[in-house]
Amino acid sequence: xxxxxxxxxxxxxxxxxxxxxxxxxxxxxxxxxxxxxxxxxxxxxxxxxxxxxxxxxxxxxxxxxxxxxxxxxxxxxxxxxxxxxxxxxxxxxxxxxxxxxxxxxxxxxxxxxxxxxxxxxxxxxxxxxxxxxxxxxxxxxxxxxxxxxxxxxxxxxxxxxxxxxxxxxxxxxxxxxxxxxxxxxxxxxxxxxxxxxxxxxxxxxxxxxxxxxxxxxxxxxxxxxxxxxxxxxxxxxxxxxxxxxxxxxxxxxxxxxxxxxxxxxxxxxxxxxxxxxxxxxxxxxxxxxxxxxxxxxxxxxxxxxxxxxxxxxxxxxxxxxxxxxxxxxxxxxxxxxxxxxxxxxxxxxxxxxxxxxxxx
Numbered sequence: 534x535x536x537x538x539x540x541x542x543x544x545x546x547x548x549x550x551x552x553x554x555x556x557x558x559x560x561x562x563x564x565x566x567x568x569x570x571x572x573x574x575x576x577x578x579x580x581x582x583x584x585x586x587x588x589x590x591x592x593x594x595x596x597x598x599x600x601x602x603x604x605x606x607x608x609x610x611x612x613x614x615x616x617x618x619x620x621x622x623x624x625x626x627x628x629x630x631x632x633x634x635x636x637x638x639x640x641x642x643x644x645x646x647x648x649x650x651x652x653x654x655x656x657x658x659x660x661x662x663x664x665x666x667x668x669x670x671x672x673x674x675x676x677x678x679x680x681x682x683x684x685x686x687x688x689x690x691x692x693x694x695x696x697x698x699x700x701x702x703x704x705x706x707x708x709x710x711x712x713x714x715x716x717x718x719x720x721x722x723x724x725x726x727x728x729x730x731x732x733x734x735x736x737x738x739x740x741x742x743x744x745x746x747x748x749x750x751x752x753x754x755x756x757x758x759x760x761x762x763x764x765x766x767x768x769x770x771x772x773x774x775x776x777x778x779x780x781x782x783x784x785x786x787x788x789x790x791x792x793x794x795x796x797x798x799x800x801x802x803x804x805x806x807x808x809x810x811x812x813x814x815x816x817x818x819x820x821x822x823x824x825x826x827x828x829x830x831x832x833x834x835x836x837x838x839x840x841x842x843x844x845x846x847x848x849x850x851x852x853x854x855x856x857x858x859x860x861x862x863x864x865x866x867x868x869x870x871x872x873x874x875x876x877x878x879x880x881x882x883x884x885x886x887x888x889x890x891x892x893x
Contacts, residue, residue: 583790598672625695666741670701748808752815759886769806824862
């Protein structure tokens with residue numbers, strides 16, 4: 534062996550030097566640095582995408598009311614109130630019962646709503662708090678909210694319409710896909726009660742996101758006597774996962790991170806925004822309305838809500854007292870599809886579960 538090396542050396546060949554120990558150490562450290570750098574970049578990317586997805590929960594498009602109650606012949610008052618959490622100032626309209634024989638001319642009233650000296654300004658009236666959907670407002674013409682409000686008022690109900698946080702005329706505040714909006718609806722109930730209304734005689738009628746908020750809030754019987762939801766989702770997680778299909782399917786990999794970042798950045802617990810779970814443990818009377826052609830929130834959500842209420846499959850399919858699915862109606866389109874039946878069902882439900890409205 535030694536002779537071969539000596540021969541090679543004489544021929545100009547030098548055997549490779551064995552790497553010193555410190556060189557092998559440097560190579561190991563370099564490999565680890567490269568690995569951890571790659572992992573750090575991957576983790577940073579995952580957190581970044583998760584944060585971007587979570588930020589979508591608080592973004593909304595502010596849409597001012599399409600019109601005001603006087604456009605449908607209703608007298609009303611502009612009011613403002615605070616959410617139960619005290620973190621949002623909200624704009625609203627108070628509309629007293631206006632039976633057809635005594636209907637107003639559509640006037641903005643400027644006298645005070647409340648009579649705090651007697652605390653009876655709104656007493657003796659069954660009130661319906663109407664809750665709009667996302668990217669909408671209290672005067673949403675797509676839903677027909679003002680026409681519904683008029684019909685309720687003519688049937689003897691008082692109506693309280695308001696803009697949730699970050700929407701309509703309410704001052705700018707981030708939305709939360711239903712998590713903090715519960716405090717807005719609770720604040721509406723508190724406002725009515727502080728002005729003399731009886732909480733057992735307050736119902737909630739919500740549309741889309743507003744319907745989910747009504748279910749989440751109304752599951753506590755101390756907030757409302759009855760709830761009607763129109764085009765509400767059964768569970769926010771189902772909605773979010775359902776949006777991650779087709780070309781967006783890879784985003785499903787980021788859903789766990791999205792849930793974590795929503796909680797870490799905004800305090801929003803996505804799993805807690807589950808109307809189905811909320812009403813499953815509640816005794817508050819609920820009527821579910823949904824368009825069978827809804828492509829925004831599929832009608833399966835209505836069936837899930839019906840099952841959560843305790844309705845059987847046959848009862849849901851029959852469209853009896855708990856779930857009414859409307860053929861040919863799209864998202865929040867039930868009233869437009871069948872206006873008279875819609876009003877009849879909603880008023881009959883509230884008349885049954887709230888004290889009879891006073892027509893004075």
